Amino acid sequence: xxxxxxxxxxxxxxxxxxxxxxxxxxxxxxxxxxxxxxxxxxxxxxxxxxxxxxxxxxxxxxxxxxxxxxxxxxxxxxxxxxxxxxxxxxxxxxxxxxxxxxxxxxxxxxxxxxxxxxxxxxxxx
Numbered sequence: 001x002x003x004x005x006x007x008x009x010x011x012x013x014x015x016x017x018x019x020x021x022x023x024x025x026x027x028x029x030x031x032x033x034x035x036x037x038x039x040x041x042x043x044x045x046x047x048x049x050x051x052x053x054x055x056x057x058x059x060x061x062x063x064x065x066x067x068x069x070x071x072x073x074x075x076x077x078x079x080x081x082x083x084x085x086x087x088x089x090x091x092x093x094x095x096x097x098x099x100x101x102x103x104x105x106x107x108x109x110x111x112x113x114x115x116x117x118x119x120x121x122x123x124x125x
Contacts, residue, residue: 002027002114004096009119012086016123020081022096022116030054030074033099036081037109038121039093045095045109049081051101061107064090085121093118 008020022034034077039110049070051058058070067086072079097112099105106112 002029002032002098004114004116005105006094006096006116006119009094009121011122011124014086014088014123014125016018016086017084018086018121019081020083020094020096020121021080022081024077024079024098027078029072029098030073031081031100031102032114034070034072034079035097035099035103035112036070036094037097037108038090038094039118046092047107047109048094050099050105050107051079052105057105057107057108059090080093086121087101088123088125091121091123093120113125 033052037045038047039045049060051070052071069082095118096116098114099112
């Protein structure tokens with residue numbers, strides 16, 4: 001079992017940048033593919049980005065493609081989400097998640113096994 005803790009959220013103006021981090025403990029991160037999701041009140045959890053266990057394959061939601069990047073440092077048990085050119089519609093609670101099928105990078109929340117507690121990102125206009 002792995003525990004995930006996100007950090008790096010906050011308040012930023014539109015056009016700004018934030019980098020979210022997700023630190024894993026309890027098991028080595030390279031056992032998992034990792035994903036980032038986001039959620040706003042009253043809406044379902046939305047896929048943002050995912051990366052396979054070695055970092056060689058990444059996928060992004062169309063809404064963030066070209067603005068966000070996902071990366072990982074398995075030696076540090078950490079996954080990152082670099083968010084640039086932020087827009088007010090990016091405002092959400094952001095969650096990282098771990099998928100035991102480490103060769104995949106799924107867009108489906110139901111396919112992830114472990115979740116962090118989330119970090120709030122607020123983008124002001």
